Amino acid sequence: MRKSGFFVALALSAAVATPVVAQMDVKDQIETRQSAFTFAGWNMGKIKAQAIDGDVAYNEQQILAAANAIAAVANSGLGALFGPGTAMDKNDNTDLKPEFFDKPDKAREVAIGFAQASNKLQEIAANGGDKAAIAAQFSEVGKSCKACHDEFRAE
């Protein structure tokens, strides 16, 4: 799925700034964002198995389905699931550091990084990208995950 730069900018803006649903309670926000990341991680695992480790046969359609899933998570407006009071200082079931709320510009930067890297992976997969191209961009998506983990996730 190709997108214009303007469309991407809009989507990214929506991803981090605009409420998309009536505010959920803290518990639901935490569980839903963890579900989103678990689902994305499962799909990252498929690409890793097929394009990096090679322990599952490379299958273009499965790679595309996985890339679509990761991009769908990255563009789903995750910001709505990181509302006030959802960090680890007030909850036992999250590793989100409280300083997340003191660094909105950094939070926005890592969210946009995840979306941009995921959109590019999706674009490469949709255009029949070969294994090497998928592997290279998979690595970029992984870096975008790590950028957020390093900044905002407790050890």
Next chain:
Amino acid sequence: MRKSGFFVALALSAAVATPVVAQMDVKDQIETRQSAFTFAGWNMGKIKAQAIDGDVAYNEQQILAAANAIAAVANSGLGALFGPGTAMDKNDNTDLKPEFFDKPDKAREVAIGFAQASNKLQEIAANGGDKAAIAAQFSEVGKSCKACHDEFRAE
């Protein structure tokens, strides 16, 4: 994102039949499929709020992002997360009825129903479908969810 009929058939086949990653353990399969459905449900909730209930302003880009997310789940190869031994007769943390494994044709039918309904919702959203068209197809996706719940999910 438009897909040819052949592509859809391939993707649906992959969704229910082909292993996409080395087999996960039972606990991970259950948690990952629940995460996938939680993520899909969150996105269903956004469309409901905007296109049905109207308690959040209708936003085409957010509707498309949500439709992409639901379709990504439906096409992600969920069958790999419903392996042997993952029903409620052997696990406390799932409502999957054991008869799921006695009815592979029915399981395939409901999985394909979910994928087809979700793909159509995605297509309508990608083509700038209006609120009424989105609402109507949202209802079809809901029916496809219910078809599986009625058959395979314990009360």
